Amino acid sequence: MLRYQRNFPAFSAKDFERIQNVSVCVVGCGGLGGYIIEMLARVGIGSLTLIDGDVFEESNLNRQLFSTEKNLGAQKSKVAAARVKAINKNVKAHYYHAFIQEENGLSLIGDCDIVVDALDNIPSRLTLQKLCKEKKIPLIHGAIGGWFAQITTVYPEDDTLSRLYFNEMDYDSKSQGNPAFTPALAASLQVSECLKVITGKEDILRNKLLYIDLLSNNFFTFNV
Secondary structure (H helix, E strand, O other): OHHHHHHOOOOOHHHHHHHHOOEEEEEOOOHHHHHHHHHHHHHOOOEEEEEOOOEOOHHHOOOOOOOOOOOOOOEHHHHHHHHHHHHOOOOEEEEEOOOOOOOOHHHHHOOOOEEEEOOOOHHHHHHHHHHHHHHOOOEEEEEEEOOEEEEEEEOOOOOHHHHHOOOOOOOOHHHHOOOOHHHHHHHHHHHHHHHHHHHOOOOOOEOEEEEEEOOOOEEEEEEO
């Protein structure tokens, strides 16, 4: 279709067939999640499951793509699903107004093939890693704080986030602020990583951490 012609030749026809038949779960529909959802819908992903128990508030307006002055108080997941429908009618979108926890997580993720972490706190991320391990599906992690961001891909047997966040009380991203450009950058890298996993590309960030310092314009990749 004409709408997808610019996906090629970056993706092959076989790649795109995989993309159109995969189900992605995005947990968090705010700063990171809004950009992630936007890009996945535009690229033509098969279906999206969108999970977030929060509503839009005024402090979201500086960076969250789906936040507007008119939808303050609206459910983030519902607004995100409506945005997907407006972008691409071919993408199936299911949303849940809920915070993901051990008790409900397996049910919410359902039969999705891959999960993208767009959360804003470490305990929830560790819970999400545990759920993905039980589901035996990959997790694309992203986190931001101020001028800094990090990305990694976690397979079920890796437990990468447990090594990154061995002391979950050490880090509070909100203390560094969240300007508009950092989530947009991190989300782009998460989507790239997600699509590489889906299409079987070899050079992914498995057992590696991409750390970005925008103040000094440095990108570092560490083994973890």
